[in-house]
Amino acid sequence: MSSTTRPAPAAPRSRRRLLLGLLTVFLLLLAAGVAGLYWVDYDLRHPKADSGRPGAWMTVDRDEVSGFAHVTVPVSAEDVRWGYQNGFQDDFAVLAFRIPQGELEEYKGSLAASGWADTKYVPQIDLDGFQHIGVPAPSTTSPLTCGDFYTLGKAKNIGTRVCVASRSDGTSQVWVSAVHTP
Known part of the structure; x- marks a missing residue:
């Protein structure tokens, strides 16, 4: 009887890559969202003259x-x-x-x-x-x-x-x- 060694299944490595990829995408989306809120909020922090808004x-x-x-x-x-x-x-x-x-x-x-x-x-x-x-x-x-x-x-x-x-x-x-x- 001959025994053949089989390589370990590739599934755990693929799952790890998938999780790292999803985590990276999530972090990039989160960073983009925070940056977007900062730019949107700029108008609130620096209101235009005569707008009647606080700080104008x-x-x-x-x-x-x-x-x-x-x-x-x-x-x-x-x-x-x-x-x-x-x-x-x-x-x-x-x-x-x-x-x-x-x-x-x-x-x-x-x-x-x-x-x-x-x-x-x-x-x-x-x-x-x-x-x-x-x-x-x-x-x-x-x-x-x-x-x-x-x-x-x-x-x-x-x-x-x-x-x-x-x-x-x-x-x-x-x-x-x-x-x-x-």
Whole structure:
């Protein structure tokens, strides 16, 4: 009697290859799905201007921003810039302008702001807002003096921060940021 050795059946190796192939396809589809969600979500994270969606910068006039912040813009103001961002819960406004240095103390006195103090810290949201309207960041200016005030509203209060700094050209730069607060 002769015995012949037969090779082991090929089925386990084929199943392993099939499982590895299916796992690879699954992982590729999963990665493509995650990447697709990221690109779809981009519009949600970066809404188009005037879309009215949270985070969108809205086209509003200077008087609306000034009224929101409860800050008047002097007649002598130059290079007036403003922006208004629609928030998910809280809207945000920025306003910047220059006034003659001789008017700075009188202007500061006309505001309800208290606690005027020299500072170097400006919150990142303010910096982003000022960058959006194309004015130099207040944190790059020294000395920088800031004061805050709150205005009571019907549904929400408005927190306003005003920062001022003298410029070498004989004017003073004024930065205003305002946000709804609980």
